[in-house]
Amino acid sequence: MKLLATYLVGLVFGVGISISGMANPAKVLNFFDIAGAWDPSLIFVMGGALVTTFLGYKLVFGRAAPVFDSAFSLPTARAIDAKLVGGAAVFGIGWGIAGFCPGGSLPALGTGRVEVFLFVAAVVAGLLIARGTTAPFVRRVSA
Amino acid sequence: MIETVFTPWASLAGGVLIGLAATLLMLTLGRVMGATGVLSGVIFPASGAEFAWRAALLAGMVSGPAAIWLVMGEMPAVEVPVSTGALVIGGIIVGMGVTWGSGCTSGHGVCGMARLSPRSIVATVTFMAFTFATVFVLRHVIGG
Numbered sequence: 001m002k003l004l005a006t007y008l009v010g011l012v013f014g015v016g017i018s019i020s021g022m023a024n025p026a027k028v029l030n031f032f033d034i035a036g037a038w039d040p041s042l043i044f045v046m047g048g049a050l051v052t053t054f055l056g057y058k059l060v061f062g063r064a065a066p067v068f069d070s071a072f073s074l075p076t077a078r079a080i081d082a083k084l085v086g087g088a089a090v091f092g093i094g095w096g097i098a099g100f101c102p103g104g105s106l107p108a109l110g111t112g113r114v115e116v117f118l119f120v121a122a123v124v125a126g127l128l129i130a131r132g133t134t135a136p137f138v139r140r141v142s143a
Numbered sequence: 144m145i146e147t148v149f150t151p152w153a154s155l156a157g158g159v160l161i162g163l164a165a166t167l168l169m170l171t172l173g174r175v176m177g178a179t180g181v182l183s184g185v186i187f188p189a190s191g192a193e194f195a196w197r198a199a200l201l202a203g204m205v206s207g208p209a210a211i212w213l214v215m216g217e218m219p220a221v222e223v224p225v226s227t228g229a230l231v232i233g234g235i236i237v238g239m240g241v242t243w244g245s246g247c248t249s250g251h252g253v254c255g256m257a258r259l260s261p262r263s264i265v266a267t268v269t270f271m272a273f274t275f276a277t278v279f280v281l282r283h284v285i286g287g
Binding site: 002003004005006007008009010011012013014015016017018019020021022023024025026027029030032033034035036037039040041042044045046047049050051052053054056057059060061063065066067068069071072073074075077078079080083084085086087088089090091092093094095096097098099100101102103104105106107108109110111113115116118119120121122123124125126127128129130131135138139 | 144145146147148149150151152153154156157158159160161162163164165166167168169170171172173174175176177178179181182183186187195196199200201202203204205206207208209210211217218219220221222223224225226227229230231232233235236237238239240241242243244245247248251252253254256257258259260261262265267268269270271272273274275276277278279281282283286
């Protein structure tokens, strides 16, 4: 029951990404190309997603706990440090090069397109590299 | 470069569905909907239970285009205006960045921003700025 519900939530996300244009790198890159073939559609994706989530979370957090668990599992990190900002900057560069972000590419796997599998495989390689190394912009604490 | 059509209504509807999914995941499992966490949790599972819900969520996400195809009669457009090399190099850089930055567009940009998390607001402003700058450099400085 829990996994079926989770599957359906993923399906809603996948349909949303597919309709929105986030699964289409041409559209994503044109959003970021204000000086060129600008396509402002992604403002509507971000706006719609943000407002809906903001209101939705307000309702959900009125509950004591989620339906299938005893407590909400929210991120606990608070630090705004070099790792966060540097990591976000690196992600932005990669997004600008490839045109796919993780949330856009995972549903796009369902189109069966080879390019999407190639991108996701490269992301997995990046995850592996980053897990095995310290970020270059994080100063190592000397003992 | 591929010209694309401005689609405010479809994009708004898609965005609302993304927000609905984020809300429903918080309602059911009490979890943040972050694509980075879903992917890394499936590839490097911490435990069986941590793997199972992410795998179910991922299966649902991947079913999205087929659902569109069933209703509309065609798959959603995936037009790739960059080279295979750019796709692979960009993908590796994305994977490293989202690991160090603890999230991407869905985790920080939607869920974190909706919770007004200062970390997510800083991360989102940063990656958006760097994506704008990268596209500008690639298309107008180098590409010309």
